[in-house]
Amino acid sequence: xxxxxxxxxxxxxxxxxxxxxxxxxxxxxxxxxxxxxxxxxxxxxxxxxxxxxxxxxxxxxxxxxxxxxxxxxxxxxxxxxxxxxxxxxxxxxxxxxxxxxxxxxxxxxxxxxxxxxxxxxxxxxxxxxxxxxxxxxxxxxxxxxxxxxxxxxxxxxxxxxxxxxxxxxxxxxxxxxxxxxxxxxxxxxxxxxxxxxxxxxxxxxxxxxxxxxxxxxxxxxxxxxxxxxxxxxxxxxxxxxxxxxxxxxxxxxxxxxxxxxxxxxxxxxxxxxxxxxxxxxxxxxxxxxxxxxxxxxxxxxxxxxxxxxxxxxxxxxxxxxxxxxxxxxxxxxxxxxxxxxxxxxxxxxxxxxxxxxx
Amino acid sequence: xxxxxxxxxxxxxxxxxxxxxxxxxxxxxxxxxxxxxxxxxxxxxxxxxxxxxxxxxxxxxxxxxxxxxxxxxxxxxxxxxxxxxxxxxxxxxxxxxxxxxxxxxxxxxxxxxxxxxxxxxxxxxxxxxxxxxxxxxxxxxxxxxxxxxxxxxxxxxxxxxxxxxxxxxxxxxxxxxxxxxxxxxxxxxxxxxxxxxxxxxxxxxxxxxxxxxxxxxxxxxxxxxxxxxxxxxxxxxxxxxxxxxxxxxxxxxxxxxxxxxxxxxxxxxxxxxxxxxxxxxxxxxxxxxxxxxxxxxxxxxxxxxxxxxxxxxxxxxxxxxxxxxxxxxxxxxxxxxxxxxxxxxxxxxxxxxxxxxxxxxxxxxxxxxxxxxxxxxxxxxxxxxxxxxxxxxxxxxxxxxxxxxxxxxxxxxxxxxxxxxxxxxxxxxxxxxxxxxxxxxxxxxxxxxxxxxxxxxxxxxxxxxxxxxxxxxxxxxxxxxxxxxxxxxxxxxxxxxxxxxxxxxxxxxxxxxxxxxxxxxxxxxxxxxxxxxxxxxxxxx
Numbered sequence: 077x078x079x080x081x082x083x084x085x086x087x088x089x090x091x092x093x094x095x096x097x098x099x100x101x102x103x104x105x106x107x108x109x110x111x112x113x114x115x116x117x118x119x120x121x122x123x124x125x126x127x128x129x130x131x132x133x134x135x136x137x138x139x140x141x142x143x144x145x146x147x148x149x150x151x152x153x154x155x156x157x158x159x160x161x162x163x164x165x166x167x168x169x170x171x172x173x174x175x176x177x178x179x180x181x182x183x184x185x186x187x188x189x190x191x192x193x194x195x196x197x198x199x200x201x202x203x204x205x206x207x208x209x210x211x212x213x214x215x216x217x218x219x220x221x222x223x224x225x226x227x228x229x230x231x232x233x234x235x236x237x238x239x240x241x242x243x244x245x246x247x248x249x250x251x252x253x254x255x256x257x258x259x260x261x262x263x264x265x266x267x268x269x270x271x272x273x274x275x276x277x278x279x280x281x282x283x284x285x286x287x288x289x290x291x292x293x294x295x296x297x298x299x300x301x302x303x304x305x306x307x308x309x310x311x312x313x314x315x316x317x318x319x320x321x322x323x324x325x326x327x328x329x330x331x332x333x334x335x336x337x338x339x340x341x342x343x344x345x346x347x348x349x350x351x352x353x354x355x356x357x358x359x360x361x362x363x364x365x366x367x368x369x370x371x372x373x374x375x376x377x378x379x380x381x382x383x384x385x386x387x388x389x390x391x392x393x394x395x396x397x398x399x400x401x402x403x404x405x406x407x408x409x410x411x412x413x414x415x416x417x418x419x420x421x422x423x424x425x426x427x428x429x430x431x432x433x434x
Numbered sequence: 435x436x437x438x439x440x441x442x443x444x445x446x447x448x449x450x451x452x453x454x455x456x457x458x459x460x461x462x463x464x465x466x467x468x469x470x471x472x473x474x475x476x477x478x479x480x481x482x483x484x485x486x487x488x489x490x491x492x493x494x495x496x497x498x499x500x501x502x503x504x505x506x507x508x509x510x511x512x513x514x515x516x517x518x519x520x521x522x523x524x525x526x527x528x529x530x531x532x533x534x535x536x537x538x539x540x541x542x543x544x545x546x547x548x549x550x551x552x553x554x555x556x557x558x559x560x561x562x563x564x565x566x567x568x569x570x571x572x573x574x575x576x577x578x579x580x581x582x583x584x585x586x587x588x589x590x591x592x593x594x595x596x597x598x599x600x601x602x603x604x605x606x607x608x609x610x611x612x613x614x615x616x617x618x619x620x621x622x623x624x625x626x627x628x629x630x631x632x633x634x635x636x637x638x639x640x641x642x643x644x645x646x647x648x649x650x651x652x653x654x655x656x657x658x659x660x661x662x663x664x665x666x667x668x669x670x671x672x673x674x675x676x677x678x679x680x681x682x683x684x685x686x687x688x689x690x691x692x693x694x695x696x697x698x699x700x701x702x703x704x705x706x707x708x709x710x711x712x713x714x715x716x717x718x719x720x721x722x723x724x725x726x727x728x729x730x731x732x733x734x735x736x737x738x739x740x741x742x743x744x745x746x747x748x749x750x751x752x753x754x755x756x757x758x759x760x761x762x763x764x765x766x767x768x769x770x771x772x773x774x775x776x777x778x779x780x781x782x783x784x785x786x787x788x789x790x791x792x793x794x795x796x797x798x799x800x801x802x803x804x805x806x807x808x809x810x811x812x813x814x815x816x817x818x819x820x821x822x823x824x825x826x827x828x829x830x831x832x833x834x835x836x837x838x839x840x841x842x843x844x845x846x847x848x849x850x851x852x853x854x855x856x857x858x859x860x861x862x863x864x865x866x867x868x869x870x871x872x873x874x875x876x877x878x879x880x881x882x883x884x885x886x887x888x889x890x891x892x893x894x895x896x897x898x899x900x901x902x903x904x905x906x907x908x909x910x911x912x913x914x915x916x917x918x919x920x921x922x923x924x925x926x927x928x929x930x931x932x933x934x935x936x937x938x939x940x941x942x943x944x945x946x947x948x949x950x951x952x953x954x955x956x957x958x959x960x961x962x963x964x965x966x967x968x969x970x971x972x973x974x975x
Contacts, residue, residue: 135739231620235642235956305733306805314628314731315957396799398806399733401957402642 077357077371081197108200112190116338123337125151126384127391134395158333161326166229169323173227178324178331180220185335185342187213192345193267193354195376206267207259210346211252214301217335218244221310224332225320236319239402240310243300246409247307251297253417257290257424258283258350261433271354276361278353282434286424291351293417295389298343300405303336305394309402340387348382355379437511440478444471454695454908455500455510462496462517466526472501472511473531479503480511481821483532485909485937487922488542490572491516495523495546498922500909500937504821504835508842512909517548524597524605527553534824537649537945545570545659551605555594555612560652560974563591569660590636612648613638620956624653628731628960631970635947635959642955647948655974662934667693667901668767670934675761677938678972680720681914683712685936686765691845692910692921693767696903702892705769710847711884712752712764713912714877715782718789719748720915721828721870721877724967728867729800731964732809737800744785744792751781767901769894782885786878793871801867810864813950813962817861823949824942827917828873829966832866834859839913851883863965870967902929916940916967936975940968 091100125140125148132139140147165171190200191210203209218241225237259265261283262273273279280287300307311319321332348354355375359367400408427433441448441458445468451457460468472480480501487498496516503509517523527550529535539550540559547568549556558565566580595607613619613636623634632653638645658677662670674685687709694701701709726741749759754775756762764770800806815825820833830837838855840848856872858865903925911920917939924933943966950962 131736135736136743137739231618235620308733309957314733315960317627395736397734398729398737398800398803398809399957400805401809401955403955404805404808 077196077375079197080195080375084197112186112200116186116189117334119341120334120337121151121155123341123387124154124333126387127337130388130391131395134392155330158330159327163326163328164323166323168229170227170229173223174323175328177220177224177227178328178335180223181217181335182220182331184213184215184217184220185338187216188342189338191267192342192379193271193349194379195355195374198355198376199268202266202268205265207255207265207270207346207350211248211255214339214342215244215248217339221320224324228320228323230323232316232318232322233320236310236316236322240303240320242402243303243307243309243405246406247297247300247413250293250409250413250417251301253414253421254290254294254297255346255350257286257417257421260421260424260428261287267349267354270349271356274353274356276359277434278351278356278358280351283424283427284434286420286427287351289416289420290424291347293413293420294347294351295386296413298347299390299393300409302339302343302390304340304390306397306399307405308394308399309405314399340390341383344383344386344390345379347386348379352382352386353378354382437478437509440475441468441471444468444475453512453906455512458511458513460513460515462515462525465513465515466528468513469526469528469531472513473528479505481505482824483528483534483538484510484824484911484918485920485922485935486535486538486542487933487935487937488546488548488570489514489516489924489933490546490570492572494518495520495548495571497525497542497548498907499528500920500922504837510909522605523548524551525549526551529553532824533819533822534942534945537941541941544568547571549597549605551597551599554596556596557591557594558652560655562588562652564588569657612636613646617645622959624650628963629970630727630963630968633944633968633970633973637951637956637959639956642957644951644954644956644959647951647959649944649947651944652974654971656971658975659934659936662931664930666929667903667931670931671766672761672763674936675763676971677936677975678914678916678919678940678969679760680723680969681716681916681919681972682760682762683709683716683764684912684914685919686763687713687846688910688912688914688919688921690765690767691912692908692923693901693903695910696906696908696923696925697767697897697901699768699895699897701769701895703889704891705893705895707847707884707888708770708774708893709765710851711782711881711888712770713846714880715748715751717877717915718785718874719745719752721874722748724828724870724915724964725796725800725867727967728810728961728964729806731960732806734800734803734806737796740792740796740799744789747781747785751778751785754778754781766894766897768897769892771894773893774888779885779888782881786882786885789874789878793874796871801864801871807864809957809961810867810965811860811862812954812958813863813965814861815946815950819946819949820861823946825917825946826942827914827939828856828869829866829943830917831855831857832863832869832965833861837918839911839918843911845912847884848880851880853880863961866965866967900929902927903931911937914939916943916969916972938972938975940970940972943968944973 091103129139140150143149143153188210193199221240222237225233258279261279262270280291303310321329355378357370357378445464447461447464449459472478480503482502484502485500489496489498494516499513501511515525525548529539539553542548544558544560567574592612594612595609597605598608599605617638620637620639623629624632634650636648658673674689675682722741722745726738729737752762753759755778756764815833817833817835820830820835826837834857841855853876856869858869905927907924909922911918920937922935923931926932951959
């Protein structure tokens with residue numbers, strides 16, 4: 077496996093050789109920030125194209141085909157369109173909050189984005205409570221959505237935002253509980269350690285039955301957390317036209333759009349980290365030849381591949397299922413999902429305590 | 435005792451005329467007593483108010499009512515009520531006896547200015563509240579200066595009025611409000627993804643729960659009935675394709691049948707069979723669209739495309755024979771306009787071959803899903819309400835009301851084919867949806883029986899170049915995709931009709947939105963609307 081920390085350390089030493097320590101940190105922060113934002117937008121563009129093509133195939137269509145080969149240029153056209161469109165300001169809106177809202181949503185998702193373990197030695201922030209930090213920051217996004225709904229002075233937006241608040245607060249519980257079950261297996265919340273503990277066997281196999289239950293629970297809760305179908309009630313196109321972002325246009329709408337797709341990537345990334353080994357290749361203990369072949373595939377490819385696979389499942393949900401209703405959504409969480417997640421956590425605790433893990 | 439004797443006993447002032455439907459002439463002051471008897475008397479028991487037609491007979495204004503008795507083999511009766519006061523015409527309301535009259539009387543008020551005493555909500559229905567004059571009156575002044583193109587937005591009309599007779603016999607307006615003081619009113623439409631056209635609902639909410647739905651209609655009102663009065667009979671045919679464009683063939687079939695009935699014209703057998711097949715193909719296409727739109731309104735976007743995939747085949751069949759995919763303009767007085775395309779039989783058979791398998795697929799992808807099932811079990815409409823609100827078609831049959839015109843008084847070739855009237859007793863949106871799915875099977879069955887037996891011969895009868903109907907009036911019904919479609923024609927013997935009224939099924943469907951939605955959630959308003967499956971141009975006309 078190629079260790080990306082060789083490059084980062086070399087760069088660090090190079091900079092230290094020609095400038096003081098504070099300047100090195102400043103320059104590194106700028107480089108990291110630029111790369112992060114670039115990766116953020118490129119991934120968002122990729123996801124838009126990915127979803128458009130996938131949903132087209134689910135629906136017996138071809139999707140975008142006209143601009144460039146297989147419609148590849150379509151996404152650039154879309155981005156340019158979004159950038160040059162007028163940002164409409166409306167009477168009766170709370171101007172400051174209206175403009176602030178999309179930034180909060182994007183800021184929350186970029187911060188989580190930075191915590192993801194991209195590859196061997198390729199991680200920006202690492203805390204000893206990493207996964208806890210990610211969950212905490214990702215829930216900040218709902219504040220942006222609530223603000224957007226409130227500041228728009230539109231009844232659709234307000235209903236959408238209130239739905240969103242109720243939904244995200246509720247589903248965070250089962251999401252947290254599902255991840256907690258895996259933390260029990262790992263015995264750590266440190267992201268780097270979480271990956272290394274899966275060197276011989278991914279957590280979904282280590283934790284066997286309760287881990288698989290936790291994985292399913294996590295997928296459902298994550299779909300709800302990202303406001304995607306069948307839980308896309310905050311937007312609920314057919315009831316609330318566009319829900320909380322009805323009044324947004326141009327790039328302020330684009331921010332919501334970007335963060336929606338990036339949140340999809342982030343929850344997929346967390347699932348990849350917690351259940352499928354993060355960037356860790358597929359290893360079978362004792363099969364050294366096989367493991368070596370797997371190691372030939374770069375770690376970043378492993379991580380992105382796993383994340384895209386989980387995103388595929390979530391996109392598949394969206395284009396298959398009808399939307400649930402708000403009361404059904406909350407009933408489902410509080411009466412079924414959360415009790416199951418709690419019971420699953422207890423089961424996992426028993427398994428971990430007695431060492432019934434692979 | 436016959437209906438005639440019974441009515442003369444209750445209302446001695448009534449006179450009778452024999453038309454295609456027995457006509458009772460009643461003075462306005464006796465009308466209320468007769469209406470109550472028609473509804474409640476066990477010998478009369480006319481439980482369905484099929485049509486309410488506003489009329490202007492120049493000296494008098496009035497209303498033609500068409501009733502149906504479901505218990506007596508769909509026997510029909512028409513009642514003519516006229517008032518001579520053109521300034522303040524008052525007629526007693528029947529909206530408390532037949533709930534369907536609520537919107538129907540508002541329509542009559544809108545076009546003729548007849549005020550219905552004791553009607554709870556006497557507002558205009560189609561036109562703006564600041565409209566001057568009553569456009570379907572014969573003395574209406576169409577000067578654009580009176581009603582210029584408005585430059586301001588229409589104000590939300592929260593005030594309504596009810597005309598009530600006080601103990602001294604003086605009729606006074608009692609003002610009231612549409613919504614309560616502190617209602618949170620959300621606007622759905624006219625531009626909204628799920629109102630299937632420019633329909634507007636004002637919904638009073640309590641959290642997400644619906645307290646009241648106020649229907650604001652008329653955004654696509656084109657005054658078709660008014661236009662008809664200035665055109666010859668062959669010229670008015672094309673309007674029917676533009677009302678319920680998903681029932682274009684059936685609607686036009688109905689209008690042609692009404693004119694043919696008035697002329698006493700015999701339609702060639704080939705045309706009769708072609709019309710029947712086309713009607714059923716139209717029904718398949720319409721129900722496929724209803725499937726797709728229901729699925730999409732519930733968020734299952736993929737199912738929508740599956741429905742459209744098969745609908746495309748039907749539209750291709752239409753395109754080959756009629757030359758158009760929408761607004762086919764195929765039926766004409768006395769038959770059909772063009773012979774079938776050589777590929778017709780082959781294409782139809784290809785469609786019939788795949789449909790059963792595809793219907794199973796729809797069930798797998800959409801209605802078999804637990805989320806869809808839970809979402810669709812809303813919008814309860816009991817059989818009594820369905821009859822009272824005259825909810826015909828798949829929506830009525832989803833409430834277990836047997837109301838299929840094709841069975842009740844068979845027309846065209848429906849008496850020579852075997853098919854079942856699909857009835858479900860769920861009384862909710864799911865039943866309405868399932869009735870449509872099963873009706874597709876029955877439509878396929880009808881087409882299967884006819885497709886190899888299309889007789890040879892003429893495709894239309896000899897019709898005079900200038901069609902003139904004798905003096906009189908006629909009412910004809912067919913089963914359109916969304917329910918019973920009725921056409922009323924009154925002729926004064928000239929080449930233009932004196933009055934044409936289209937009794938559209940969707941007009942009644944939208945009347946139950948308030949009843950069905952109350953107590954449900956906002957999301958259910960969309961579901962209920964989708965399962966009732968109204969088409970807006972059919973409501974507004």
